[in-house]
Amino acid sequence: MTKKRVVGISGNLTRPSKTKAFVGHIAGEVAGRIGAIPAVFDIEDLGPSLPQARRLSDLDLSARAIVEQLLAADVLVAGSPTFKGSYTGLFKHLFDLLDPTSLRGKPVILAATGGGERHSLIVEHQLRPLFGFFEALTMPTAIYASDKDFADGVLVSEAIQVRAQQAVAEVVNVVGATRSVGLAA
Template identity: 40%
Template sequence: MPKPINVVAIAASTFTPSRTLVLTQAILAELDNQLPITSHLIEFGSIARQVGGALSRSELSDDIEQQLQRIENADLLLVATPVYRGTYPGQFKHLFDLIDMNALIDTPVLLAATGGSERHALVIDHQLRPLFSFFQALTLPIGVYASEADFSNYQITSEPLQARIQLAVERAVPLFAARPSALLKTA
């Protein structure tokens, strides 16, 4: 039996309830439908204050250090962020300031974002891809963007969004099917 893919998902919203969390959970569910995975979900709101107060990694608690190590050891990262004023939140960026700059080399990253309107949809290509390019990660070709109009009472109600989630995951599957052992990190 093949080793399950270690998926680490980060829902970067600091608010509850959160459309970003709902989107993250929907993508994780679709990944689970199409690939053999184990997943770990980091709800950023639960660690944001500690991360934001640390100037270096040595100042973090053991629990936060474990979360960073999970990110660094993922076979696949799912990163979903809300968009505020045209970009991701500064605390979310600070989380990645604390990640070892060589830890994500060749790690596939599925990018997702939520915003108030469609005018923020380019955040995936203009903000998130460059961030993960710095880390030499492999950003997957299809990102998932959702606006407020795609949700009702914090549930996805948009069929085009559901189709986009499915397509993004379908495009990720061959990456793991073609060479699973080469992509799976050994801990």
């Protein structure tokens, strides 16, 4: 039996990245619950071929391998830092390269980070429509975390952790768990 895969993709270009850590946290929680192998990438991992690419075949082999993992994932965790009220340009560019049917029915948890609460609707007004275009199965609970929810790049907010657990529970209901874990209320 092939092991399930959870892939996280972060739209961040800088390292260290709170967004990549946040996406990684969520992807790890999902993987643990469904007995999957997690892999987390950020836009930087796709390398220098991404900005000039006009189609997937323009990506170098390393970048194509990441895209193939994203497309083959049983669950996708997609997150971006907020940049001028939306996701980052290269995050969008990556998804512009994909076939419109390539994510159809794929369970996706949406996440975003930002400097403050005023950008919290990025997940609903920017990310959800993007994945709606692809007919992905986005989980009802999306998660936004601001700078105050992190300490030294680590998620410390209990409220955000509970919200993340809610999204994890939703995706587990879709793909199935391999072990029982108590859920946060």
